[in-house]
Amino acid sequence: MKLTGRAIYEGRAEGIALVSSTPMSFYGGVNPDTGEIVERDNELKGQSVKGKVLVFPHGKGSTVGSYVLYRLAKNGVAPAAIVNAKCETIVAVGAIISEIPCVDMVDVSRIAPNSRVRVEGTTVEF
């Protein structure tokens, strides 16, 4: 299936889908050195975002979260791509400064966890 959305940061990437049904906070929610999700109450707690296509509705929390995405990228543990229902400031700015392909305005509920996903420009294929 191929969904078409809006490119927040245009690029091409492929990976296994890591899907959170709830909004994600990067500041305090993801360990910037390891990529491990540490947010209490998050269904993905304990999993790593490294190399995954990270799928979630939208970001939340402190704007410092943008710098956490940047730190993940510098440490080589960033997600391969990000897919959102509706991207907001924290994730958008984080994706741009970290050069992580990011697409939003797609129906994220159709992306099955652990499926192989390809992001290219404005499209999400799985």
Place this chain on the structure above:
Amino acid sequence: MFLSGEEEKMLAGEDGHATRKAMQILVALGEIYGAEKLVKVSSVQVSGVSYKNLGDAGLEFLDELAADGRARVRTTLNPAGMSLTDWKSQGIPPSFAEKQLRVIDAYRRLGVEISCTCTPYLAGNEPEFGQHIAWGESSAVAYSNSVIGARTNREGGPSALAASLTGRTPLYGLHLEENRAPTLTVDVGTALGTPEDFTAMGYAVGKTATDGIPLFRGIRRAGLEDLKTLSAALASAGGVAMFHIDGLTPESKTKPVSLELVEFTSKDLEEARASLDDDGTPDFVSVGCPHCSLTELATLARLLRGVEVKKEFWICSSREVKRQSDEAGYSRWIEESGAKFALDTCMVVAPVEELGHRVVATNSAKACHYLRNAGLRVRFMSLEDCVAEATRER
């Protein structure tokens, strides 16, 4: 989104890497929020300065931008995680200080004024009514929108910096007249006599208002210190970026867009004050969140003259206001008491939890909020009581 020829060139990288990156950020935000175009800004206030919040990643990002980026409009800076000159006497570890000074150096290379204050409007960055600005620091955002009538959204660190490097911000949200009307009315049925009353009320109303725009009715007078701490409390409890006070603030005649009405009674005020207060004996006292004004330093000088401070007591302010206090003769009385000026920084962004303190006395709801998040207990009291607490035997 429409871009001018000059803006297209910035986006294409003709003005260098940093400007390109900045323009990418602004265009993405503009698309997300449905902005038709960018608007030129007259000043920028950058948040994201404390190494405690930035970490090595933030530092690297700033270093990368500083390679070829340069502020195009007047840009001032939020407080850092320590005093830039007296960090040793503050007990800041050298490893932290070294990183913090590198952050400051990157900002200096970017052409940002090292003002290190959350009250730029008291330290020379004073926007005018109706001007478009791009400010981070949520308390200063609420103050400038509400009290001055300048126009800014709540910017994060990178988006404020992007505005500085391009001189522009996307035209949406509070930059547009139609989005500045009140979304709820708060009838204040109790007299607010002190800044502590204003800050406690702001914290309670901020939780209800979330990111709305409250219109307060029934407040007959409010001084600069009242409005400064009200702005900080509203912004830290919810996401309030603007408020009106009927008859006092410049855009308070704007017709409300909703009829939602909240009453704020003397009982609510009492509860609000109590909700900010934990228990325990303070081992650390700090005032100046947001940074102390000259009037507050005058009061402190009067209270501290000839007395001896017995606990660690931080008076947070900007270098500019401290300079005015030096000239007025206030600083000497304050320093002779043993109280410490905490310039460039404050109890919220300094790593206070690592300095061995457990219970902090303060007069600011915003400070209570963040100190609790950092795992400390707080005692909420007036400025006068903070001084009394600081001069009490341990």
